[in-house]
Structures are given as C-alpha cells and as structure tokens.
Amino acid sequence: MKTPKNNRININVESFLDIAGVMFIVLDKRGIVSLVNEKGCEILGYPENAIIGKNWFDTFLPEDLRSSFKEVYSKIMQGKIQPVEFYENPVLVKGGGKKMIHWHNTPLWDENGRIIGTLSSGEDVSDKKRLEEKSNHLYHVLQAIRNINQLITREKDKKRLIQESCQLLTETRGYNFAWIILFDGKKDILMTGHSGLETLDPTPMMQQKKQLPYCVREALNRKKVTITDKNHKDCGDCPLVRIDSECRVMTVPIEYRDKLYGLLLVCVPREIVIDQDEQNLLEELTGDIGFALQTIDNEASRLAMEEKLRNNEQFLQNVFDAIQDGISVLDTDLNIVRINRWMEKMYDHRAPIVGQKCYYVYQKRTSPCSFCPTKLTIQTGKPQSEIVPYPNEVNPVGWIDLSVFPIMDNDGRVVHLIEYVKDITEQKRAEQALRDSELRYRTLFDSANDAIFLIDEDKYVGCNNATVHMFGCNEKRDIIGRSPWDFSPAIQPDGMDSKQKTKKIIKMAQVGDIQPFYWQHQSVNGKPLDTQVSLNKLTLDGKLYLQAIVRDITEQNQARLALKESVAMYRSLIENSNDAIYLLYNRKFEIINQKFEEMMGITLQDVQQPDFNMMTLIKPSDRVIIEQREQDIKNGKSVPPQYQFTILRPDGRDVIVEASVSYIPYKDGLATQGILRDMTERIRTENQIRQSLREKEVLLQEVHHRVKNNLNVITSLLTLQAMQLGNKEQAINAFKKTKDRIFAMAMVHEKLYQSGVYTEIDMNDYTKTLVKNLLSIYNPEAKIHYSLKLDNFNLDINRAIPCGLILNELITNALKHAFYGQSSGKLTISFRKHGPFELVVKDSGIGLQTDSQDWNADTLGMQLINILTAQLDGKLTIKIKEGTEFKIVFPVRKNDKAPYR
Numbered sequence: 001m002k003t004p005k006n007n008r009i010n011i012n013v014e015s016f017l018d019i020a021g022v023m024f025i026v027l028d029k030r031g032i033v034s035l036v037n038e039k040g041c042e043i044l045g046y047p048e049n050a051i052i053g054k055n056w057f058d059t060f061l062p063e064d065l066r067s068s069f070k071e072v073y074s075k076i077m078q079g080k081i082q083p084v085e086f087y088e089n090p091v092l093v094k095g096g097g098k099k100m101i102h103w104h105n106t107p108l109w110d111e112n113g114r115i116i117g118t119l120s121s122g123e124d125v126s127d128k129k130r131l132e133e134k135s136n137h138l139y140h141v142l143q144a145i146r147n148i149n150q151l152i153t154r155e156k157d158k159k160r161l162i163q164e165s166c167q168l169l170t171e172t173r174g175y176n177f178a179w180i181i182l183f184d185g186k187k188d189i190l191m192t193g194h195s196g197l198e199t200l201d202p203t204p205m206m207q208q209k210k211q212l213p214y215c216v217r218e219a220l221n222r223k224k225v226t227i228t229d230k231n232h233k234d235c236g237d238c239p240l241v242r243i244d245s246e247c248r249v250m251t252v253p254i255e256y257r258d259k260l261y262g263l264l265l266v267c268v269p270r271e272i273v274i275d276q277d278e279q280n281l282l283e284e285l286t287g288d289i290g291f292a293l294q295t296i297d298n299e300a301s302r303l304a305m306e307e308k309l310r311n312n313e314q315f316l317q318n319v320f321d322a323i324q325d326g327i328s329v330l331d332t333d334l335n336i337v338r339i340n341r342w343m344e345k346m347y348d349h350r351a352p353i354v355g356q357k358c359y360y361v362y363q364k365r366t367s368p369c370s371f372c373p374t375k376l377t378i379q380t381g382k383p384q385s386e387i388v389p390y391p392n393e394v395n396p397v398g399w400i401d402l403s404v405f406p407i408m409d410n411d412g413r414v415v416h417l418i419e420y421v422k423d424i425t426e427q428k429r430a431e432q433a434l435r436d437s438e439l440r441y442r443t444l445f446d447s448a449n450d451a452i453f454l455i456d457e458d459k460y461v462g463c464n465n466a467t468v469h470m471f472g473c474n475e476k477r478d479i480i481g482r483s484p485w486d487f488s489p490a491i492q493p494d495g496m497d498s499k500q501k502t503k504k505i506i507k508m509a510q511v512g513d514i515q516p517f518y519w520q521h522q523s524v525n526g527k528p529l530d531t532q533v534s535l536n537k538l539t540l541d542g543k544l545y546l547q548a549i550v551r552d553i554t555e556q557n558q559a560r561l562a563l564k565e566s567v568a569m570y571r572s573l574i575e576n577s578n579d580a581i582y583l584l585y586n587r588k589f590e591i592i593n594q595k596f597e598e599m600m601g602i603t604l605q606d607v608q609q610p611d612f613n614m615m616t617l618i619k620p621s622d623r624v625i626i627e628q629r630e631q632d633i634k635n636g637k638s639v640p641p642q643y644q645f646t647i648l649r650p651d652g653r654d655v656i657v658e659a660s661v662s663y664i665p666y667k668d669g670l671a672t673q674g675i676l677r678d679m680t681e682r683i684r685t686e687n688q689i690r691q692s693l694r695e696k697e698v699l700l701q702e703v704h705h706r707v708k709n710n711l712n713v714i715t716s717l718l719t720l721q722a723m724q725l726g727n728k729e730q731a732i733n734a735f736k737k738t739k740d741r742i743f744a745m746a747m748v749h750e751k752l753y754q755s756g757v758y759t760e761i762d763m764n765d766y767t768k769t770l771v772k773n774l775l776s777i778y779n780p781e782a783k784i785h786y787s788l789k790l791d792n793f794n795l796d797i798n799r800a801i802p803c804g805l806i807l808n809e810l811i812t813n814a815l816k817h818a819f820y821g822q823s824s825g826k827l828t829i830s831f832r833k834h835g836p837f838e839l840v841v842k843d844s845g846i847g848l849q850t851d852s853q854d855w856n857a858d859t860l861g862m863q864l865i866n867i868l869t870a871q872l873d874g875k876l877t878i879k880i881k882e883g884t885e886f887k888i889v890f891p892v893r894k895n896d897k898a899p900y901r
Contacts, residue, residue, distance in 0.1 A: 022123045023124070024121050040122070045094030062090055077117075079114075085104060085105055100124070101123065102122065103121070104120065108870075113875060145284070147168045158293060161289070161296070165180060171195075176196050178196055180194070215228040219263050225250065225282070228250075249265055249267055250265070250279075252265075325421060327340045329416055330358055331416060334374065335356070336356055362390075371388060377406050377414070378414050387400070404419055405417070445464045450466060450552075451463065451551075461481075467550070471487055530552070577675075581596060582676070583666075587615070617647055629643070642659065655680050763793055768788060778815035783819070791831065803839065807829070814841065825844050826844040827843050828841075840887045841885070843884055869888055
C-alpha cells in the first residue's frame with residue numbers, strides 16, 4: 001500500500017462533499033479557494049467557477065474582519081499557532097447581504113506532515129441568530145411591561161404614574177423617547193409625561209400653536225396603533241423630529257372600556273423592527289395603564305363622597321338619636337346599613353345588627369316576610385306602610401306600625417330605604433281587649449302556626465288546630481278536658497315531676513309572675529316534643545283563663561345538637577389533620593393544631609406570649625408577601641386565597657408552605673383562618689424532575705445528532721463504494737465490506753447502551769469484541785492467531801467511531817490478503833496511551849504488495865483510513881518488514897483521562 005503523495009481531492013470525495021447538508025470549503029496556504037461543494041455555492045449565492053480561485057478573505061469576509069483573519073491564518077499555515085476548531089463569523093453573499101456561519105475547521109497536511117491548507121465545514125445559523133435577537137427584543141418589551149404593571153399596583157397619582165411609565169419604557173426597552181398625553185372629556189390636554197431627552201418636551205409647542213403633532217392627530221383619527229416616519233411633510237418643526245431624523249414614531253391609544261384616556265408615543269430607532277408582537281404587547285400595556293387611570297378616578301370620587309358623608313355623619317346621627325321611634329336604613333338587598341338608638345335598644349339581644357338582614361333581626365326569619373312592605377317599595381318606588389309583628393325576647397307577640405320611604409338616585413332608581421317603626425303593641429292589645437270578640441279570637445286562635453291552649457285551673461278547655469296536629473290527635477276533643485301533664489313525660493329533663501312542676505307554673509302565671517320557659521311535651525304515640533311555652537292571662541266574657549302558646553322547637557334542638565356534634569367533629573378533624581391549621585387575629589394566633597406546632601417547631605404557649613410576633617416565623621425575604629396582602633385587605637382589595645411563602649423554623653430549617661386562607665368576622669374585626677401545606681419536598685422533587693427533563697432533552701438531541709452523522713457517513717460510504725463497482729462479484733464484496741463498517745459503527749452505540757454512559761466508549765472492551773467478530777468471519781478455521789496489547793481507557797464517541805472504522809479496515813485487510821498462501825500466521829493489535837494515543841495493527845504475512853488491488857493508495861479503504869486519521873488529527877506510518885505494520889498516532893485532548901486499571 002502507498003501513502004498519498006499530496007492532498008489531491010479526487011472525484012469520489014467531491015461527490016461525498018456535495019451530498020452533505022453543510023458548506024465545505026478548501027483553502028490553500030494563501031487562502032485561495034480550491035474546492036467548494038454545492039451547499040457552499042447555495043449559501044454564498046455564486047456558481048462554483050465564481051468562487052474557486054478567489055482569495056477567501058478579500059472576497060467573502062466583511063472588510064472589518066479581513067486583516068485580523070488573514071494574520072491568524074498565516075500563523076496557522078506557518079505552524080506558529082494551532083487551528084481554531086470551532087468559531088462563528090459573518091460572510092458576504094451575493095447581493096451584498098451577510099450570513100452568519102458556524103465553522104468546523106480541519107487542517108490538511110502533505111506527505112511530510114506539513115500544513116498545506118484547511119478543510120472547513122460551515123453551517124448557516126443566520127435564522128437562528130435572528131430568532132435569538134427577536135426573543136431578546138421581546139424580552140425587553142415584556143420586562144418593561146412587567147415593571148410598569150408593578151408601578152400600576154402601587155402608584156395612585158396620575159402624574160407620577162405616566163411620568164415613571166415613560167422612564168421605564170426608555171430605560172428597560174431602549175426607546176429613544178417616550179411621551180404620554182392624557183386628555184380630558186373634550187380631548188384637550190390634561191397632563192403629559194415624557195422621558196428620553198429630558199430637555200425636550202413637546203407640550204409647550206402644542207400649547208403655543210394650539211395644535212397637536214401630526215402623529216398624534218393620525219392616532220386619534222384612526223383609533224389604533226400607528227407608525228409614522230418623522231420626515232413626513234406635516235411634521236414641520238415638531239420637537240420630536242429633533243430626537244433622531246431616522247427614527248419612527250409609534251402611537252398607541254390608552255383606552256379602557258371604550259373610553260380614550262390619552263396616547264402613548266415612543267420613538268423607535270429604524271434598525272429595530274416593530275413587529276405585530278410588539279404592537280400587541282404595547283396595546284396590552286396601554287390597556288393596563290387605562291385601567292389604572294380609571295381606578296385612580298374611581299378612588300378620587302369615592303374619597304370625595306366619603307368626605308361629604310363624614311361631614312353629614314354627625315348631623316344624621318343626631319337626628320336619628322333624637323327620634324323616639326325606630327329608624328333603619330336598608331339597601332335594596334334588605335341589609336341593615338344604619339339604625340338609631342331606639343332600634344339599637346329595642347333589638348340589643350340581636351347585636352350586632354348592622355350588616356344583617358332585616359327579616360333575620362326584626363322577625364327572626366331566614367327569608368323575607370311575605371307581607372314585607374319594603375319589597376313593595378323597592379318594586380314601585382312609592383312609600384308603603386303596614387302593621388307587622390314585632391317579636392322580641394321580652395315580648396314574643398308584639399306589633400309595630402312600619403312605614404317605608406324610598407331614597408332614589410338621580411336616575412330615579414331606589415338605592416336605599418328608610419324604615420320608620422312605632423311600637424304599637426300596647427295599642428294592639430288595647431284594641432284586642434276592646435273587641436273581645438269570640439269569633440275574632442277564634443279566627444286568630446285557629447290560624448296560628450303555634451299550638452295555643454286555653455287553661456281553666458289545670459284543665460284544657462280550648463285549643464287550636466295546630467295543637468291537634470302537634471300532639472298527633474285526630475280532633476280537638478282528644479285534648480279538651482285533659483291536663484297538661486297528660487301530654488308530658490312523667491319526669492322533665494331537669495329531673496322534676498311533670499305534674500308537680502305544671503301546677504307550680506300555673507300558680508305563678510295566675511299572679512302574673514311568669515316568664516317564657518322550655519317544656520318537654522309528648523305526643524299521643526309517645527314521641528317526645530321539645531317546646532317553648534309562653535303563658536299569659538286572658539279574660540273572656542269576664543272570666544280569667546290562662547293562654548299557653550306552645551312552639552315546637554324539636555328540630556331546632558336537634559339542629560343545635562347536630563351543630564354541637566359537628567363542632568366536636570370539626571375540632572377532631574383539625575387536630576388530626578396532616579396540614580397545619582390556625583386562626584390568626586391581630587397577628588396573634590388564637591387557635592393552632594398539632595401539625596402547626598410540628599411544622600413551625602413552636603407551641604401554642606409560645607405563640608400566645610405577649611411579645612410574640614408572628615412575622616418572626618416568616619423568612620425575611622418573604623415577609624413582604626404577608627405585608628402586601630394585609631395592606632391590600634386594608635384597602636378593600638381582593639387577594640387570592642392561595643399563595644406560597646417560606647417558614648423559618650427556630651432551628652434554622654426552611655419549610656416552603658402553600659397557604660389556603662379565608663377571612664371571617666371575629667370579635668371586632670376580621671380574623672384569618674388558614675391551612676398550611678408543607679410543599680418543601682414536592683417543590684424539590686418538581687425541580688429535580690424539571691432538571692432531569694432538561695438533561696434528557698439535551699441527550700435526545702445528541703442522539704439525533706449522532707444518528708444523523710452516522711447515517712451521513714453510511715450514505716457516503718455506500719456512494720464511494722458504488723463508484724468502484726464493476727461486476728456482480730465486486731458488488732457482493734463491496735456490500736460485505738460496507739456491512740463490516742456499519743457493524744463497527746453500530747457496535748459503538750451498543751457499547752454505549754450497555755454501559756449506561758452515553759458519551760464515552762471503553763476502547764479495551766470494544767477492540768476485543770470487534771477483533772473476535774472479524775476473526776469469526778474471516779478466520780473460521782482459526783489458522784490465524786492473534787495477540788492483543790490494549791490499555792484501559794475511554795474515548796468520546798466522536799473519536800471512537802473513526803478508531804472503530806480504522807480497526808475494521810486494517811484487520812479485515814490483514815485477514816483477507818496478508819496470509820495468502822500460508823497455512824498459519826499471527827496478527828497483533830495494539831492500542832496504547834503513552835503520551836499520545838498509539839494504534840498498531842501488525843501481521844506476519846507476505847507483506848504489502850504495491851500492486852494489491854484492494855490496498856493501493858487510491859482504493860476506498862486507503863482513502864477512508866487517511867480521512868479518518870485526519871479527523872483524529874493523527875499521523876499514519878506503514879512499515880513492510882516481516883509482514884506489514886500500520887501505526888496511527890493521534891494526540892490526547894484536554895479532557896481525556898489517564899488509563900485505568
């Protein structure tokens with residue numbers, strides 16, 4: 001076999017380069033292009049004959065790079081410095097444009113090991129760079145929007161809001177100039193803010209000329225985002241033109257809910273592309289600013305109204321308190337807004353009254369009364385009056401004269417109602433005594449929902465229909481003539497005898513010394529009934545009776561018992577919860593469970609100490625989260641029920657928690673009840689999963705890259721091999737050789753898979769496996785003995801595949817040709833690392849024949865070995881003495897590890 005006499009690129013290698021997906025350029029020592037593939041012509045935009053023979057640096061590099069690149073290339077050709085394997089630089093293409101190319105460079109040597117040029121592969125990464133620039137561009141826009149949104153949440157002054165928004169746009173986004181104009185309802189200028197060139201303010205010019213700039217007029221006419229060149233004929237001597245004549249003005253309306261508040265103008269350098277994404281983002285930003293302006297206006301109106309109300313507050317309160325009848329102010333949802341002292345005194349047992357429903361406080365109902373005159377006033381807008389029941393703790397049956405008057409807004413809608421009540425209980429009683437009519441009494445008697453008895457001495461002499469139903473009787477005569485204890489258990493819940501206790505109560509009622517009381521009755525079928533009883537003296541036809549009004553409260557008691565059981569169950573759930581649960585009032589913990597103590601590392605006794613501050617449990621960097629929420633609640637803003645922060649335990653350990661909170665009325669303010677869930681491990685696990693996913697994505701990209709490279713190599717091998725086919729036998733041999741080469745490459749991936757390390761190959765194990773496989777194919781009778789001298793070391797896949805292909809070519813050639821005519825022989829394979837790597841394949845055969853058809857310098861096998869050796873930055877030597885010895889030496893790289901044992 002002969003070594004190549006020069007670095008001539010024959011037609012086979014050119015074909016290999018033309019099918020590649022990247023640019024290939026070969027430069028000689030002077031920098032003259034001697035070869036370019038089809039992809040290179042496509043990228044540069046010139047035909048091959050317009051590129052070859054040209055000085056690469058003078059023709060295809062931008063002028064500002066030529067001298068420095070020439071100097072570096074000259075030093076590389078003189079061997080003074082090592083070539084740079086990877087770098088990026090722009091190249092000039094047809095038409096005067098530029099493309100960014102990512103280069104991979106390989107030096108070319110002559111037969112004496114001297115550098116005679118370079119082979120460079122280049123990938124067009126221009127689109128990738130443009131995408132990176134666009135991403136960076138939109139990032140600055142989003143960063144400006146984020147900063148302005150943070151400003152919106154805290155700033156309540158319009159002037160400062162628009163001024164600081166302009167400053168953030170110029171500082172964060174990089175606009176030359178930002179200007180915000182706010183208009184009043186007549187589109188006259190209300191106020192302005194600007195940033196960029198602080199001495200430039202277009203406002204005085206507008207006030208002097210009494211005319212808006214051309215770009216502002218255009219934006220108002222179109223009512224959408226407009227982009228205007230500042231050299232427009234209508235710009236005139238506008239101060240904005242003096243910023244930079246090459247800039248453009250982008251104008252965005254500031255609107256919210258179809259109301260135009262003003263305009264945002266920014267001067268954008270011409271080299272910055274204004275795409276739809278940026279326009280959309282700026283429209284969202286101006287929408288947020290519009291919302292903030294509306295919020296400020298609403299807040300100002302609210303404060304003015306509050307001031308006016310405060311001025312009238314004392315006067316109204318004095319009027320309320322001076323009236324000796326009851327007054328309530330309601331909203332249209334029947335919520336009590338205000339009461340006077342008479343009402344407060346009348347219903348003090350239902351306190352607090354303000355904020356509750358009127359029917360709940362005044363009538364002890366859970367839904368509006370069917371006879372409610374207030375509802376009728378809301379519907380008609382006209383005053384109404386009605387005599388309605390007035391039950392209270394002292395007087396369960398009372399009456400009031402209720403008059404309702406509407407309070408309307410400017411549009412004639414009812415917004416509040418005034419209820420004026422006068423207690424007419426005594427008047428009603430007097431009327432009832434005057435009438436004293438049996439028929440009227442019976443009508444009321446039988447229509448009552450509660451059971452009503454008439455008692456003479458200790459016998460029932462009358463009852464209503466509700467009584468029959470309550471005790472499960474068929475008719476009234478089942479009750480009349482019997483005594484109260486006949487419908488009671490023998491013993492009351494307090495342990496007293498029912499008969500004796502009944503007689504005692506009747507005597508007390510007859511002298512007027514009686515209060516409402518609770519009693520346990522019993523239906524005819526033995527079912528216990530919990531009741532509330534009120535006894536009153538009643539005169540009918542001049543005779544004194546006792547009237548008993550009995551209300552069945554069995555279900556209420558059952559509900560009360562169920563509530564008590566529910567509370568016990570709730571307490572059990574709290575104590576056994578896997579989450580921390582607490583009740584916080586005025587920054588003091590009123591209730592905490594066991595899990596809270598475990599999570600915080602603190603006890604209930606600790607948190608209830610007078611000097612305890614709950615903020616010491618929060619990590620300092622997260623305390624602003626709690627403080628901001630408290631401030632928002634104080635300002636009447638809504639806050640999300642769930643949020644995260646970090647706990648700082650007394651032992652110094654951090655615990656990340658997710659809080660789910662709600663706010664409830666408590667004592668004289670609001671309390672926070674919350675659940676804390678330990679998220680530390682979950683967040684740590686999620687971060688690990690994300691990291692693992694990123695690593696696997698990188699690994700998958702690497703696998704795809706490797707497969708693509710290997711398929712390109714296989715395709716090139718098949719193409720080069722096909723060019724040497726002459727007949728069927730040569731074709732069969734060619735496919736066998738190709739199969740061995742593919743096996744050598746595939747075995748690299750097999751070793752990667754088996755080892756579980758996807759970046760390096762154990763070359764000792766790989767070489768042994770490859771030799772055994774080739775011997776089993778080409779030395780089936782074991783006539784050829786072999787000897788292995790291998791160090792233990794790993795190679796990355798980019799060098800393992802070339803080494804595997806070289807070993808395949810050399811061993812296959814030796815087994816097929818070196819021992820021709822011999823009955824036995826010896827093959828020695830050595831792969832050592834003593835300083836540089838040294839790969840030796842030596843046989844004891846007949847020696848390399850210069851006329852060997854398979855191994856002359858122009859064969860595919862020899863070409864592959866030379867190309868692969870060059871990829872390794874190595875040097876090939878061949879010795880023909882007592883057989884043939886091939887030795888390839890290639891350098892160690894910085895990250896290569898020493899051989900291991």
